[in-house]
Amino acid sequence: MTAASVAAVLQAAPPDAITAPSVDLTAVMPVLIVLGAACVAVVLEALLPRERRYAAQVTLTVAAIVVAGFWTLLEGSRHRYAVTFAGSVAVDGGTYVMWGVLLVLALPSVLLMADRVAEPGGAFVAQAAARVGSARDRVATQVATPMQTEVFPLTLFAVGGMLVFPAASDLLTLFVALEVLSLPLYLLCGLARRRRLISQESAVKYFLLGAFTSALLLYGIALIYGYAGSIRFTDIAARASAGSGSDTLLLAGIALLTVGLLFKASVGPFHLWTPDVYQGAPTPVTAFMAACTKVAAFAAMLRVFSVALQPMYWTWRPVLWVVAIASMLIGAVLGITQTDMKRVLAYSSVAHAGFIILGVMALSQQGASGTMFYLLTYGFATIGAFAIFTVVRRGSGEASRLSDWAGLARRSPVLAASMSLFLLSFAGIPLTSGFIGKLSVFTAAVGAGMAPLVVVAMVATAITAFFYLKVVVLMYFSPPAGAAEDGAGEPYVVVPGPLTAIVIGLSVVVTLVLGIAPSWFLHLLSVPFPFTG
């Protein structure tokens, strides 16, 4: 081939073969703030002397989340919407609502992680590399060496991934965001200061199952790409509406993609990791996962189902009927038999996931808004409940057994009352936020013709109320728990440190305000529908 012909080919090529994608950095500024702060935090971790890291990291993390939150609020109220990064990130009204909910829930989670009063030195291990039971580990435990501050950058990275997850409008961005949010979580799960083996076990379990699900998700993405020839949500929807191509590819792809998303949201029957991981992970991390990961996963589901898979809703909706019923009943029935508080809440979260998915299935403005509102109310009640967990202790660790909570109302009436409030909110008693959440989601579901599912949900709620009530009964009507057989002494309550106290107080206020005067918040969280893609 001569140089001339090469030149001819080059000449023939269109002059704009490669154009730089339009990038709207202001639209994704909250993500940039959080991820940027995470990178700065890594550098701080390397440069600052050990004793100054804690203050710097906490300040930086809180500041990043608060600034990102304000940015979201301001931009969201200006209705400046954009689809940017060559159509792979959609920042619309829905995205702003999701970001807002995520950041609002991330803040108390971080405060809870930063608390070093309930567990002297912090809930995280001083040196993760020290082998469990080794001399170094024992010394670190005895003298309550302050925790490593690497949890803060990890959390920021996870939050960053969570922010991208629901904004993703193509499948690859979705996958990358999922990995960015998951990897730090796997690590965080294994960093508990007490009961380190069970914590590490939970991390491994979570990682293995998570990796497996990631593979499923990726396979699903590949199949859908095979069908549609594109990974963009809107292209997939257009191709599916046109109805060309092999339905087998599409259906298998949808199935695998759905499983991947349901796993992250711990919807039954894909919930099997939930109880173990909730139990093993450090309590602040459990709270973070229960609140924020759920928000991110359901928000992503909202976008995937209502943009990419909307034309095919008749294929996946019947499947989700079964999934929702299974999730509600598994969570409710198995929750009854649990004797460990964290496992009780884990199964309760499975049941709640079953309720929330009704809002996703409704495919309506009401459904999407209801889902976000539900997630907000559930998130705050959950974080509040886990915050109370951290201060009810026995021996050197948290008093996780149900029986340790007996007679709590006499030891500390305020904590018992707060806990009861959160439990009543979970049970959906009116004048608590949980009730308004259920009302919004269920109204949307009935409007979308899913009345039988709502009836099942009501029955499941009544069953879950049984074990919430069991805790209330224990706290109020039982004599205080005595010393345990294992010589760990009587359960006692630590006076919550300022950070934990703020978290509990904030959760109580939010639970009451959203229950009694939800009007303004319902308006604020109303998600424009349909989403842009």
Place this chain on the structure above:
Amino acid sequence: MILLVMIVLPLIGAIATATLGGGGGSARTAKLVALLFSLAEFVLAVVLWVVYRRDQLGAGTAGAPPFRETFSVDWIPSFGVSFSLGVDGISLVMIALIALLVPIVLGASWEERLPEGRTVGGYFALILVLQAAMTGVFAATDVFLFYVLFEVMLIPMYFLIGAFGGVRRTYAATKFFLYSLLGGLLMLASLIGLYVASGNTPARAGLGGTLDWATLRSLAGQIPESTQLWIFAGFAAAFAIKAPLVPLHTWLPDAGAEAPVGAGTLLVGVLDKVGTFGFLRICLPLLPLASSRLAWLFLLLAVLGILYGAIVAAGQTDLKRFVTYTSIAHFGFICMGVFAFTTQAISGAVLYMVNHGIATALLFLVVGMLTARGGSRLVGDYGGVWKVAPLLGGLMLVGALATIAVPGTNSFVSEFMVLIGTFTRYPAWAIVGTTGIVLAAVYMLWIFQRTMTGPVRGAAVLDIGGPEGPASGSGGLTEQPQREADDRYGHGGVAVAAPVGTARGVTTAVRRRFGDLSPREIGVLTPLVLLVLFLGVYPKPVLDVINPTAERTVVDSGHTDPAPRVPAGAAGATGAVTAAATVRVPAAAVHLEGTGQ
């Protein structure tokens, strides 16, 4: 506005009481404050009644608004929900009943022995919270608000039973809560269904759903029957659990028996009537097609309840459980009246709700005073109490006679109206229901005979050693088999009684230790006794308030009163007793008003 004050006032009282009585030192002040607030509430109720009557008489019946004394602010506009209050005749009498019973209950609980570690301040505060919630339920004119308060009402009652009740209080409280919550959640499903269905009616096209009672009432005919049936099912399940109809009643005997006497009185006397009230307020006017279609089911359950409640009551060995079973029989009568769809029957049912509240409160409180003295709830532990405590025995007799609706007591009027009203539409159900009267006489007189008459006997009466006496603490259910055996032998003729010959001497000694009613107890029971007698001979003031609303409910439910098949003169000639004549005056007046419109 007065209604809002009536809801807020007890809440303020509760906060004050809890604050004062929390520490323990100032329990007496706390109790006085609670009583003062409840008396203020009673005064407000009287004012409300007077104002309502004045407006009612001034306005005339034609074109009257459904509710008076209304108050409304937007609450959650995105769900079409407002915080709306108002009263009609039915809710007015119920609110008045609450305001009457709460001070009485507080007075009766003045020296209540509470479980260890509980303060009387907390107890009285919870009763006031309960009062606020119950008043709100009856005053709500927004279905959503009704639901919210219906559920919230559970919480103070749950803690009243669970924290202050008898031996098996935890079990009873949990059972009560779960039953009610399940009903409430089914109701929530129906509430959502009603909201969505109302948005789908032609009249609301483009406006979206609503939960405002008056709007829903005007839409009632536009919701298709199949939809109505589903919505009805959820509401009816909640109400059938609350006003326990028979297959769903099992929580009430436990809750009623384990609750402290005051709370139990409010539970049976008022709280359960929210169920029958719900039928009248929501099911009949808002879902008329479904109500008419399923009326047979509720008549069947009602009659079953009348018979089953009466028969099981006769077999009870626990006095408080006994009272709750009699109530289940009475709820059968009320429910029968509701689903007869005649003005007379519905007026009778509402009057029954009031009368049962008064009569059962009397009976429950007297039984509470008896068991507080004896320290046992078992029938077999008592005998010949009348000789020991004549006043207590006499008042128990009044309560018992009022409960079995002897003419001259208030319950007779209402029971008669329900039966007559039902007979005009459903003669067969009314006839079967009438047997309940006979059974009531059986269970009530039998238990009265066993506990009050005959020689002085029974462990609780003879071994009495004050509150700390040997007779089994406050509950004694665990010792039931043994006691039952005693009971049987006692009636078999083997003397558990005092040594023969010195019976009078023993009675005097026992009387001194057992003690008759104290002045406080007499003062508490007097208003109830007076009302039992007064409403027994002159129920007109209450019926005048109830009748227009009952009539409206019949019209809303899509029915008209059946034309009398027997000339009025002939009915009078059948030898009805004097009290019956009293009943027929307002009833006839209603018919006249009805024809006049």
